[in-house]
Amino acid sequence: MSTNVTETDRTDLSDKGAASVRFRAVDKAFGSLTVLENLHLDVEPGERVVIIGPSGSGKTTILRVTMTLEHIDAGTIQVGGQHLYHEETSAGSLKAASERHIRKVRSNIGMVFQHFNLFPHMSAIENVMLAPVKVHGTSREEAQHLGMELLAKVGLAEHANHTPGQLSGGQKQRVAIARALATQPSVMLFDEVTSALDPELVGDVLKVLRDIAEEGKTTMMLVTHEMGFAREIADRILMFDKGRVVESGPPSQVLDDPQEDRTRSFLGAVAEH
Amino acid sequence: MEDLVLTPGQYAQLWNGALATVRILAGAFALGLFLSLVVGVGRLSERKWVRGISFGFVEFARGISSIILLTIMVIAIPILLGDVFPWLRGRSVAVLGAIALGLNMGGYGAEIIRGSILAIPKGQGEACIALNLSPTQRLRFVVLPQALRIILPPMGNLTIEILKGTALVSVVAGFDLMRATQNLIAGMLAQGALGVTVLFINVLFIYFILAQGVNGLFRLAERVLDRRFEQRTGRSAVPINVAATAGS
Amino acid sequence: MADDNHRPEAPPTASDDARPAGTFEFEIEQSHKWYRRPEVLVPVILVVLGLSLLAVVEAPSGRFRSQFTPGRDVSFGWDYFFHLVPQMLRGLYTTARATVLGFLIAASLGLVMALLRRSERPYVSLPAAFVIEFIRSTPILVQMFFAQVLVRATPWLTLNPIVILFIVVGIHYATYASEAYRAGINSVPKGQWEASIALNLDPATKWTRIIIPQAVPNVLPTLGNYLVAAFKDVPIGDAVLSTAGVLFFANTIRADDFRPVEPYLLIGVGFLLVSLPAAWLVRRLEESIEYERD
Structure with missing residues (x-):
């Protein structure tokens, strides 16, 4: 099968290492509803940031604008030192980025969704191989080798030929993680990856996330309601409410000794469940 | 029974x-x-003018009567556009008729394709962005393969409607099953009402069988697709060597 | 009962609390049924009235003829085109009228077919299913030819061509209408039938209050679409049976004046001017009476 890969689409799949993500004065609104307001945030290479907050607080939107699923209204986002929504002109000023530029910077980012979004007409291994082969121009043999390694890593090597319909929710989510890892992104975004799962299946997925964290090769941004897991994995926790960062700090501070009332009441509400 | 033969x-x-x-x-x-x-894909384009043209085509092709479109195509268009497109001059009625029916089918089919693309969950498109697939790759590898399953049943019905439409070619002097029937009418009229009934029952049955054939082909395609969807253990499957990969 | 579904639960207010215990005021709101809403009812009634008028009033008869000698040097002339408009409208009227009369047959015969097909006796439902499928999947043009030749071959039977047209369009589209009725009835969720049993409703109440009101929103737009589809097939009658519709107009003018381009383009335009608004009306109807289900 022919591939539609052009020279500029090709990105090296060898280890790029973790990258930083910098938000500067980012605004985002849906109609009259402001979801991000003048957001400033620095995520350092290899850092693991967990974002918590009530639903509708805009925490998922941070991940979605970073993945360019929604476009920002104002401000800038840089990934690994490169502007995501802008290009630098020769004069040094910024202009809106071309589609090609966005795609190039975006190739450093991977995302795992709450509802998996696996392709139902492809087997697990085909899901994992698609982007390496079609976007990054990896040979099929190489992509298959890499894909099987990743599936083995998430404990699903023997399910490689199964379609999503034949897998449980937890297995689907682990395939989705393998699929995101297959492009070897420098930044990984996890959007409530366990909240659509039955409680007994959550453990396997969290274990995979732990493994990724341990390797330390990617920057991780996670939105989650699993406070125990957040405490364990996070370098830093951001409490988010009404489009703003209310409080930020290491888990020991934000979870155990919150400074803000808003954080305290949110943690109290979560603990009740 | 042999009276019917x-x-x-x-x-x-x-x-x-x-x-x-x-x-x-x-x-x-x-x-x-x-x-x-x-x-159908044009109806969902990001470019406004592409959407506009596609919408105009769909409204025209679905709004016009197929027999009127056919007569325009066969009688008026070669005279009107023959100077600009010399190819149109001297085309057979069968070719011009097929073009008219194809235009007609395109209008209805575009709406089927549009509807099926819209039926694909939004998350599929988001996953494509997250994997950095280009819009063309997204359409080819993710959206259309899934849309195909939704497209097949209504497309089968549409094809049967077009099969019925082919009989219109006979009224603009084209040769087809209906025209062949007309050639036989004079001979059967001599046998009275029974004669023409026998003739037409036979002809209608031929159309019925053709329609069932179209139907069967589409059903077959559906079944093949379903099988591929559900279990893939055939040639395309990746050989699994758990022992080799589990240790890494 | 069903009415409080439509009423958002209001949070208790101070005045509610202040109300003396023991009295309970609750006004029952009329639920928002589609057939009680004027913005649906008024256009539907207008369209039905218009169609009835169409069915009753016949077009002026007479041969289609142009009083115009078009130039021979151009393939298209606007003045000739506009000169033909009034006669084209006469043909279009006849086409529309034949559509409405044919569809009246289709809508009623379709109901009979649907009931036969729903029958629990297989010796009724199976032949009905076969006949419906057979008529539906064979060309209406061939059926018209069949009817015409059959009438010609039957000495004791004389039928006006336009009557043959009504009958063939009626029978052909009855098979489509029967599918619309069937789909409409099947679209009422199983739970509704079960609830009717659970509430011990008698059959009359079940059909008039539960099933039909929920089935009609699915049937009406489909019937509307088939009416538009029938309108597109009726000109076939002009070619086969020489009824005096739009296509017959164009064929006559072409034979008289040897000018094919203008009359055929004109009937194309005239046709779109009727079928596009009609299709748009059906779409509006579909949107406005779509049933909201939980």
């Missing part, structure tokens, strides 16, 4: 007509399918 010579003529009908159907189907895809 025509002579071998009559069947030979009807057979020729049926072949002509199938050829017209094939031409109309090829053009119609192509237009359905292009216009």
Whole structure:
């Protein structure tokens, strides 16, 4: 099968290492509803940031604008030192980025969704191989080798030929993680990856996330309601409410000794469940 | 029962007509399918003018009566546009008729394709962005393969409607199964009402069988697709060597 | 009962609390049924009235003829085009009228077919299913030819061509209408039938209050679409039976004046001017009476 890969689409799949993500004065609104307001945030290479907050607080939107699923209204986002929504002109000023530029910077980012979004007409291994082969121009043999390694890593090597319909929710989510890892992104975004799962299946997925964290090769941004897991994995926790960062700090501070009332009441509400 | 049977010579003529009908159907189907895809995807384009043109085409092709479109195509268009497109001059009625039916089918088919693309969950598109697939790759590898399953049943019905439409070619002096039938009417009229009934019951049955054939082909395609969807253990599967990969 | 579904639960207010215990005021709101809403009812009634008028009033008869000698040097002339408009409208009227009368037959015969097909006796439902499928999947043009030749071959039977047209369009589209009725009835969820049993409703109440009101929103737009589809097939009658519709107009003018381009383009335009608004109306109807289900 022919591939539609052009020279500029090709990105090296060898280890790029973790990258930083910098938000500067980012605004985002849906109609009259402001979801991000003048957001400033620095995520350092290899850092693991967990974002918590009530639903509708805009925490998922941070991940979605970073993945360019929604476009920002104002401000800038840089990934690994490169502007995501802008290009630098020769004069040094910024202009809106071309589609090609966005795609190039975006190739450093991977995302795992709450509802998996696996392709139902492809087997697990085909899901994992698609982007390496079609976007990054990896040979099929190489992509298959890499894909099987990743599936083995998430404990699903023997399910490689199964379609999503034949897998449980937890297995689907682990395939989705393998699929995101297959492009070897420098930044990984996890959007409530366990909240659509039955409680007994959550453990396997969290274990995979732990493994990724341990390797330390990617920057991780996670939105989650699993406070125990957040405490364990996070370098830093951001409490988010009404489009703003209310409080930020290491888990020991934000979870155990919150400074803000808003954080305290949110943690109290979560603990009740 | 044997009263319902025509002579071998009559069947030979009807057979020729049926072949002509199938050829017209094939031409109309090829053009119609192509237009359905292009216009159906165009209806969802990000470019406003592409959406506008596609919408205009769909409204025209679905709004006009197929027999009027056919007469315009066969009688008026070669005169009107013959200078600009010399190719149109001297085309056979079968070719022009197939074009008209194909245009007609394209309008309805485009709406089928558009609807099926819209039926694909939004998350599929988001996953494509997250994997950095280009819009073309997204359409080809993710959206259309899934949309195909939704497209097939209504596309089968549409194809049967176009098969019925091929009979219109006979009123603009084209040769098809209906025209072959007309050639036989005079002979059967001598036998009275029973004679023409026998003739037409036979002809209608041939159309019915053709329609069931189209139906069967689409059902077959659905089944093949379902099987591929559910279990893939055939050639395309990746050989699993758990022992080799588990240790890494 | 069903009415409080439509009423958002209001949070208790101070005045509610202040109300003396023991009295309970609750006004029952009329639920928002589609057939009680004027914005649906008024257009539907207008369209039905218009169609009835169409069915009753016949077009002026007479041969289609142009009083115009078009130039021979151009393939298209606007003045000739506009000169033909009034006669084209006469043909279009006849086409529309034949559509409405044919569809009246289709809508009623379709109901009979649907009931036969729903029958629990297989010796009724199976033949009905076959006949419906057979008529539906064979060309209406061939059926018209069949009817015409059959009438010609039957000495004791004389039928006006336009009557043959009504009958063939009626029977052909009855098979489509029967599918619309069937789909409409099947679209009422199983739970509704079960609830009717659970509430011990008698059959009359079940059909008039539960099933039909929920089935009609699915049937009406489909019937509307088939009416538009029938309108597109009626000109076939002009070619086969020489009824005096739009296509017959164009064929006559072409034979008289040897000018094919203008009359055929004109009937194309005239046709779109009727079928596009009609299709748009059906779409509006579909949107406005779509049933909201939980």
